[in-house]
Amino acid sequence: MPRPYAIYDVFTSDRLAGNPLAVVFDGQGLSDSRMQAIAREFNLSETVFVTPPENPAHSARLRIFTPGRELPFAGHPTVGAAVALAELNHNGGEADLVSVFEENVGPVRCAVKLLSGQAGFAEFDLPKRSEQLSSTIDPQKVADALCLSVSDLGFENHRSSVWSAGVPFVMVPVRDIAAAGSIAFDAGRWTAALGKTSAAYVYCRGGVDHRASFHARMFAPDMGIAEDPATGGAVAAMSGAILHFDALADGHHALVIEQGVEMGRPSHIDLHLEIKNQQVLRARIGGRAVKIASGNLFL
Structure with a gap:
């Protein structure tokens, strides 16, 4: 029918x-x-x-x-x-x-x-x-899988970690948009380093669009996704990493995550966080x- x-x-x-x-x-x-x-x-x-x-x-x-x-x-x-x-x-x-x-x-x-x-x-x-999951992440293997140098990984106090708000993602901060744009994702190396069910969410501060708080790319070989133009589930997971690494103050935080720029399919994901005593009281994505x-x- x-x-x-x-x-x-x-x-x-x-x-x-x-x-x-x-x-x-x-x-x-x-x-x-x-x-x-x-x-x-x-x-x-x-x-x-x-x-x-x-x-x-x-x-x-x-x-x-x-x-x-x-x-x-x-x-x-x-x-x-x-x-x-x-x-x-x-x-x-x-x-x-x-x-x-x-x-x-x-x-x-x-x-x-x-x-x-x-x-x-x-x-x-x-x-x-979002909650952080225990993990052992080798920076050199992550860098090799992204075809970056170890010095490209991390910014400020952000470091690679695993977070989940229903679906787990390996959050990989990189120094800037140039590093994010130069990624050549090697699915074989990534799977060997982090397991076949691990998806990579690579992010940095800022964006091509002046409204963006963060710029991101997502790669998920186990899902059959070479690269994703916008990943709300990853942003949901990322909310925990943002709270953790940025130590957000109490109150309302309105953020925009841009993704898909390198694919020619720019996306803008709204993330709203209500924080009290270093805890997320409410979070929404739109x-x-x-x-x-x-x-x-x-x-």
Whole structure:
């Protein structure tokens, strides 16, 4: 039977920028292996399948697949699916609403705003606080995998570490945008050094865009992603590293992370942190999403 889908560019207001996402609006009845095969067919960094929620008070259940595996949680599918479902249900009209999506990590609360003639905006509360995971990281092996020198790694007091807010990422700070731009990622060396399930999130202070607090790149060979233009799940994990290394003062911190610049698909991810006594009271991630295509799967 036909299953409608749409493709959205996420964390951008511009078509052919940001991170493309396939949203399959009717995933009911599809097996896990079928969903994985469809994700490989789209061959985008992520495909999200919408199914009925287990709790009728919630908006939908979301299943998120990369070309390589299913994820318990991810940012750009959450933002993209929220905007896509809001636009579908409001026939292109204006709306200001709150939805709760069931993801494998747990319920995710998401606010959506639609304005006529503009890309939709969505932001969600992190379903899980970022935490640092124990790890042994060899700087020389990391540098070799990125084709950088050890002197390129780190800035200020930021050092490589592993953080997770549902999906773990190896956070690799580098000295500046020039170092980030010169990376030639070697998946074989990276896997040998850090394991086949490790994804690299490389970041530095500042950005090409003057609004950016940080500039980032993401590489995830185990997910079937050579490089990702925007990674909300990694920014969720990064929130813990920012708090830890920057010792954020109490209060509200509004940050913008730019990603995808080197790919020609610039993305902007909003990160808001509410800090009290060196703890994250609340964190949320947001961005825009714009529809670029639609059609049907005949499955």
